[in-house]
Amino acid sequence: MALMTGEQYVESMRKMNLQVYMFGKKIDNPVDHPILRPSLNSVKATYDLAQDPQYEDLMTAVSPYTGGKVNRFTHIHQNTTDLMNKVKMQRLLGQQTAACFQRCVGMDAFNATFSTTYEIDKKYGTKYHENFIKYLTMCQEKDYTIDGAMTDPKGDRGLAPHAQEDPDLYLHVVERRPDGIVVRGAKAHQTGIINSHEVIVMPTISMGPDDKDYAVAFAVPTDAEGIMMIIGRQSCDTRKMEEYNSIDVGNSEFGGVEALVVFNDVFVPNDRIFLNGETEFAGMLVERFAGYHRQSYGGCKVGVGDVLIGAAAVAADYNGVPKASHIKDKLIEMQHLNETLYCCGIACSAEGHPTESGNYIIDLLLANVCKQNVTRFPYEIARLAEDIAGGIVVTAPSEADLRSDITGPYVKKYLVGTKGVSVENRLRILRLIENLCLGTAAVGYRTESMHGAGSPQAQRIMIARQGNLPMKKALAKKIAKVEE
Numbered sequence: 515m516a517l518m519t520g521e522q523y524v525e526s527m528r529k530m531n532l533q534v535y536m537f538g539k540k541i542d543n544p545v546d547h548p549i550l551r552p553s554l555n556s557v558k559a560t561y562d563l564a565q566d567p568q569y570e571d572l573m574t575a576v577s578p579y580t581g582g583k584v585n586r587f588t589h590i591h592q593n594t595t596d597l598m599n600k601v602k603m604q605r606l607l608g609q610q611t612a613a614c615f616q617r618c619v620g621m622d623a624f625n626a627t628f629s630t631t632y633e634i635d636k637k638y639g640t641k642y643h644e645n646f647i648k649y650l651t652m653c654q655e656k657d658y659t660i661d662g663a664m665t666d667p668k669g670d671r672g673l674a675p676h677a678q679e680d681p682d683l684y685l686h687v688v689e690r691r692p693d694g695i696v697v698r699g700a701k702a703h704q705t706g707i708i709n710s711h712e713v714i715v716m717p718t719i720s721m722g723p724d725d726k727d728y729a730v731a732f733a734v735p736t737d738a739e740g741i742m743m744i745i746g747r748q749s750c751d752t753r754k755m756e757e758y759n760s761i762d763v764g765n766s767e768f769g770g771v772e773a774l775v776v777f778n779d780v781f782v783p784n785d786r787i788f789l790n791g792e793t794e795f796a797g798m799l800v801e802r803f804a805g806y807h808r809q810s811y812g813g814c815k816v817g818v819g820d821v822l823i824g825a826a827a828v829a830a831d832y833n834g835v836p837k838a839s840h841i842k843d844k845l846i847e848m849q850h851l852n853e854t855l856y857c858c859g860i861a862c863s864a865e866g867h868p869t870e871s872g873n874y875i876i877d878l879l880l881a882n883v884c885k886q887n888v889t890r891f892p893y894e895i896a897r898l899a900e901d902i903a904g905g906i907v908v909t910a911p912s913e914a915d916l917r918s919d920i921t922g923p924y925v926k927k928y929l930v931g932t933k934g935v936s937v938e939n940r941l942r943i944l945r946l947i948e949n950l951c952l953g954t955a956a957v958g959y960r961t962e963s964m965h966g967a968g969s970p971q972a973q974r975i976m977i978a979r980q981g982n983l984p985m986k987k988a989l990a991k992k993i994a995k996v997e998e
């Protein structure tokens with residue numbers, strides 16, 4: 515089975531025995547839980563769209579490992595066209611879901627681990643690359659969703675992993691056995707983990723020789739013994755539990771999800787280990803994964819931005835001001851910012867190059883510039899959307915008030931906009947804007963734009979490293995005819 519249908523994917527998740535906790539209680543059926551289901555629907559969209567002939571080129575690729583058609587989310591990039599198609603696919607999915615569709619972390623972990631394991635083996639004669647190819651072929655054949663787990667809790671940020679008072683604040687090996695290793699620790703902010711079949715765990719920072727036990731990468735099923743997931747709260751999440759849960763949630767069908775994932779002495783068999791003590795390669799894996807994920811944001815956030823820009827334009831129509839010059843100019847500004855992000859996503863892909871292993875990697879400088887812009891522009895786009903929508907975006911009465919016999923007539927009378935537009939439709943658009951800027955989707959659009967794939971300073975360090983300032987100084991001296 516090379517491609518699952520959306521329904522098959524949902525059923526495959528239903529069969530998993532995940533240990534999911536929310537509000538202090540175990541959730542026995544995360545697939546059908548009203549707070550969690552929208553996030554599953556977003557991942558399901560990655561399967562549904564892959565079945566649609568009009569998106570075949572974007573959503574699927576031919577794998578050199580299975581020889582067959584696979585979902586692009588499990589693909590190893592073979593050229594710069596693959597890299598660009600990845601970004602286009604992410605924009606498409608952002609447009610269709612207006613949420614984080616979660617499956618990219620696995621795709622980015624796949625490509626980073628592929629090339630890094632090749633280089634470790636070359637130096638040490640290990641078998642990580644062989645392990646990894648076997649693993650990825652299995653995932654492609656089963657059309658799995660894979661989570662990529664990088665961020666450790668980190669404790670005292672000024673201390674190295676081995677120097678932490680609690681040794682578990684970075685995930686580490688606690689036991690080495692002939693048949694594998696046992697790991698303990700946690701990974702924070704894990705996007706989509708509850709909707710994934712597998713998880714690839716990677717280190718979160720560069721490491722020194724004393725961090726040997728912390729330099730570890732591997733894959734396990736998400737329901738492996740010892741894994742526990744604690745769902746992250748999102749603003750307005752319990753609106754999905756209310757009696758009227760269509761309008762106020764803003765986006766009733768799709769969403770994203772993050773969790774704190776605890777690894778309580780999880781066993782990893784030898785053939786699922788991709789790094790084990792080769793500390794100098796931790797940094798390479800981190801840098802490559804982060805680079806790919808910073809590229810990703812030039813696609814997904816742009817697609818969600820398209821929806822937010824559209825929502826702001828509809829709000830302006832409903833308010834009767836689509837022709838006001840300042841409104842038109844604000845919509846132009848939003849589009850300018852959004853397309854600038856897309857330019858960065860495409861540019862770092864077009865300027866990609868092959869790694870030693872043969873797969874393609876983005877231009878790291880441009881990918882970091884892409885993500886640095888993402889830490890800013892969606893905030894400005896959200897600000898302009900709130901400006902255009904008006905204060906009603908945060909003061910509008912609830913859907914229950916709209917439906918009530920007592921308050922409904924007043925809500926309908928006084929929240930009216932232009933002639934012919936129903937108050938219900940006006941509320942729907944306002945709630946979508948609220949959702950993207952301040953509600954459950956704000957995790958994926960706003961704050962994740964800041965911190966996802968690394969906080970702004972992480973990109974500035976990479977820009978400093980990749981920017982080649984000495985070359986630029988030499989250019990200036992040459993033009994100015996400076997002789998030293």
Ligand code: SF4
Pocket residue numbers: 613614615616617618619705807810811814815958962966
């Ligand atoms: Fe994909 Fe974007 Fe979500 Fe990351 S934030 S998993 S790139 S949709």
Ligand code: FE
Pocket residue numbers: 705962966967
């Ligand atoms: Fe993310």
